[in-house]
Amino acid sequence: xxxxxxxxxxxxxxxxxxxxxxxxWPEGPTxxxxxxxxxxxxxxxxKTKASKKHPEGKHIHGLWKCYHCRGKFTVRKGTVFxxxxxxxxxxxxxxxxxxxxxxxxxxxxxxxxLGCTLKTAWFVGHRLREAMRDGGFAVPFGSTxxxxxxxxxxxxxxxxxxxxxxxxxxxxxxxxxxxxxxxARSVVVENIRPATIAPILRQNMAxxxxxxxxxxxxxxHIGREFADHEIVRHGQEEYVRGEAHTNTMLNCARxxxxxxxxxxxxxxxxxxxxxxVLWLKGGPKLxxxxxxxxRKFFRRSFIRVVNVTRTISEDAQDVVWxxxxxxxxxxxxxxxxxxxxxxxxxxxxxxxxxTGTIGSPxxxxxxxxxxxxxxxxx
Ligand SMILES: [Zn+2]
Numbered sequence: 172x173x174x175x176x177x178x179x180x181x182x183x184x185x186x187x188x189x190x191x192x193x194x195x196w197p198e199g200p201t202x203x204x205x206x207x208x209x210x211x212x213x214x215x216x217x218k219t220k221a222s223k224k225h226p227e228g229k230h231i232h233g234l235w236k237c238y239h240c241r242g243k244f245t246v247r248k249g250t251v252f253x254x255x256x257x258x259x260x261x262x263x264x265x266x267x268x269x270x271x272x273x274x275x276x277x278x279x280x281x282x283x284x285l286g287c288t289l290k291t292a293w294f295v296g297h298r299l300r301e302a303m304r305d306g307g308f309a310v311p312f313g314s315t316x317x318x319x320x321x322x323x324x325x326x327x328x329x330x331x332x333x334x335x336x337x338x339x340x341x342x343x344x345x346x347x348x349x350x351x352x353x354x355a356r357s358v359v360v361e362n363i364r365p366a367t368i369a370p371i372l373r374q375n376m377a378x379x380x381x382x383x384x385x386x387x388x389x390x391x392h393i394g395r396e397f398a399d400h401e402i403v404r405h406g407q408e409e410y411v412r413g414e415a416h417t418n419t420m421l422n423c424a425r426x427x428x429x430x431x432x433x434x435x436x437x438x439x440x441x442x443x444x445x446x447x448v449l450w451l452k453g454g455p456k457l458x459x460x461x462x463x464x465x466r467k468f469f470r471r472s473f474i475r476v477v478n479v480t481r482t483i484s485e486d487a488q489d490v491v492w493x494x495x496x497x498x499x500x501x502x503x504x505x506x507x508x509x510x511x512x513x514x515x516x517x518x519x520x521x522x523x524x525x526t527g528t529i530g531s532p533x534x535x536x537x538x539x540x541x542x543x544x545x546x547x548x549x
């Protein structure tokens with residue numbers, strides 16, 4: 172595969188102009204001064220005035236002249252690339268980096284990669300982020316009654332604050348994620364007090380929205396202003412509760428602040444599993460101490476045992492009939508679907524063959540990656 176940067180627009184200034192003109196003016200140039208579309212001519216071989224850096228003057232790319240208003244312009248006029256000495260192909264590189272990076276790109280990184288000054292890199296980063304911001308905060312999140320996750324994260328170092336324990340000196344960022352449109356908005360806040368958070372939520376969320384937060388106290392009061400307020404308890408083992416999981420957000424926060432809250436994995440299993448595991452095919456009856464180990468294992472904080480409810484049983488019945496799966500396996504499938512868990516791990520060959528055929532979105536059924544069966548030492 173060719174390098175993403177092999178396209179000439181990333182290293183050739185003339186090609187970069189050509190590419191931008193094709194995007195902005197698919198029908199041919201338009202004068203940004205008077206709006207004319209005819210009597211516009213390209214000015215070739217134009218140079219800037221001689222300077223110390225360019226004693227012979229620098230070639231001006233993509234210059235046009237309008238003979239209606241006699242104004243000169245390039246395609247950069249009126250775009251985010253206007254009024255910047257940085258060459259257009261470097262802007263393209265910056266935009267590419269920022270769009271292809273999961274965690275965003277810092278000004279320092281742009282400065283090193285593009286070889287421009289830090290000041291220019293900072294400017295480029297801000298302009299491109301501003302251009303990428305969609306909707307201009309116009310449409311409030313959750314306006315169709317959808318779920319909006321809100322969580323805070325602490326990053327970097329707030330200027331002028333002495334370094335202290337925990338997060339006191341860090342910058343506080345409030346993030347809202349619209350689960351339906353999959354858009355996120357982050358706001359840097361002075362503190363995480365209810366009085367600070369409430370106006371931000373009011374401004375960015377529709378009243379019909381269903382709010383989802385962790386159990387932190389600062390969301391309790393404002394939560395009453397929305398259609399619903401669902402709380403996920405990170406402190407306890409409840410990590411995936413039907414639709415309510417701040418996992419989307421945590422992934423976002425996790426990618427941003429390295430390794431924050433890592434190791435928080437939750438295994439969800441049906442209560443049926445306990446009965447199944449304790450029944451060892453044809454083997455001798457489990458000694459009491461091993462039984463205790465096993466029971467203890469299922470009480471570990473990262474395991475959530477889900478009861479077989481009437482709803483799950485009814486869903487399982489459908490799975491038995493529609494997918495020709497044995498009732499006990501159908502219970503596991505129905506539990507996963509019911510809790511909106513995307514992956515079911517099993518060693519059962521027949522069940523493995525049904526991956527991608529049940530539920531919407533289709534449930535992935537795969538072999539456990541880790542730990543292996545038998546790791547319990549039984
Ligand atoms: Zn004009």
